[in-house]
Amino acid sequence: MADPKDETSPRRGLLRRVWDAFWSPTGVLSTGFLLIAGFLAGILFWGGFHWSLELTNTEEFCTSCHTMETNLGEYRETVHYNNHSGVRAICSDCHVPHEWQHKMKAKIMAVKDVYHELRGTISTPEKYEERRLEMASAVWKKMKATDSRECRNCHAFEYMDFTIQETRAADNHQKAIDQGMTCIDCHQGIAHDLPPDYLEEYRHVVETLAQGERDQSVDVAQIKTYLGISAD
Amino acid sequence: MISLLDLVGTIGASVLGLPGILGLALGMTTRNWILAAVMGGIVGLIAPILLGGSHSMNVTVPVAEYVIGMLVGICAGFAGSAVRHKGAKV
Numbered sequence: 001m002a003d004p005k006d007e008t009s010p011r012r013g014l015l016r017r018v019w020d021a022f023w024s025p026t027g028v029l030s031t032g033f034l035l036i037a038g039f040l041a042g043i044l045f046w047g048g049f050h051w052s053l054e055l056t057n058t059e060e061f062c063t064s065c066h067t068m069e070t071n072l073g074e075y076r077e078t079v080h081y082n083n084h085s086g087v088r089a090i091c092s093d094c095h096v097p098h099e100w101q102h103k104m105k106a107k108i109m110a111v112k113d114v115y116h117e118l119r120g121t122i123s124t125p126e127k128y129e130e131r132r133l134e135m136a137s138a139v140w141k142k143m144k145a146t147d148s149r150e151c152r153n154c155h156a157f158e159y160m161d162f163t164i165q166e167t168r169a170a171d172n173h174q175k176a177i178d179q180g181m182t183c184i185d186c187h188q189g190i191a192h193d194l195p196p197d198y199l200e201e202y203r204h205v206v207e208t209l210a211q212g213e214r215d216q217s218v219d220v221a222q223i224k225t226y227l228g229i230s231a232d
Numbered sequence: 233m234i235s236l237l238d239l240v241g242t243i244g245a246s247v248l249g250l251p252g253i254l255g256l257a258l259g260m261t262t263r264n265w266i267l268a269a270v271m272g273g274i275v276g277l278i279a280p281i282l283l284g285g286s287h288s289m290n291v292t293v294p295v296a297e298y299v300i301g302m303l304v305g306i307c308a309g310f311a312g313s314a315v316r317h318k319g320a321k322v
Contacts, residue, residue, distance in 0.1 A: 023319055101245050101250075105244065106241070108245065
């Protein structure tokens with residue numbers, strides 16, 4: 001093998017030299033300098049990463065794709081866009097979780113939206129209507145599975161004053177608390193138009209999730225039995 | 233059973249979350265491969281609880297999230313230990 005210090009040896013490739021330099025101890029920089037520089041670089045990198053991530057949470061970013069025009073038009077007719085209190089919930093408030101773990105997952109999974117934008121899956125009103133139920137179903141499934149997590153970033157039963165709600169709303173919210181229901185169980189069409197047969201599809205979503213939970217509990221019980229741990 | 237998209241999202245979130253970052257950092261603290269993997273795995277196990285919580289919902293974290301978090305944490309621990317082996321004399 002050629003000695004790298006031997007000037008007569010053949011010149012190594014650029015990548016190899018960069019790799020060796022990267023892993024060589026520094027002879028001119030102190031540990032303190034490297035720590036401070038690394039700390040500052042970390043702040044800059046993380047700040048930049050987070051800033052870029054927040055840019056993808058803006059309404060302008062979400063609706064910059066042609067296929068989002070229909071959703072946007074429907075949302076602008078709802079109480080989440082215009083209301084007496086002047087509080088607005090934009091796309092990311094309902095569709096992007098706040099918790100880091102879930103937010104990153106949602107951002108990664110949203111790559112599929114870019115793919116479908118490029119493929120033109122819902123590029124015409126006809127195609128959009130054809131897919132409306134499927135798209136709505138996917139969002140309902142996520143919301144039901146997470147106990148309407150994104151709704152609850154703003155709304156919570158504990159903060160509701162039933163005495164100033166309409167009687168029907170107060171009754172139904174009380175019923176929801178008593179029966180352990182979640183926001184999306186009733187508010188499926190809160191921000192976008194509902195597809196035909198939506199109730200049937202929503203029931204299917206609920207049943208599928210309940211079946212999945214039953215299967216999972218069976219799996220855990222089997223593992224516990226195998227390990228000799230009490231299933232209780 | 234989670235979908236492929238769900239799986240990719242969960243892995244990506246774990247890599248960019250505590251299991252990936254803290255797992256790597258903890259792995260860099262030791263030259264012992266097993267210890268690095270154990271520390272990464274523990275971070276992967278507790279991360280869904282620490283970062284996946286919410287103030288007013290009541291949802292159990294799926295088993296798949298724990299498993300993926302632990303696997304990513306173990307891999308990150310190994311990677312961190314590899315960095316230690318390659319980049320440090322102590």
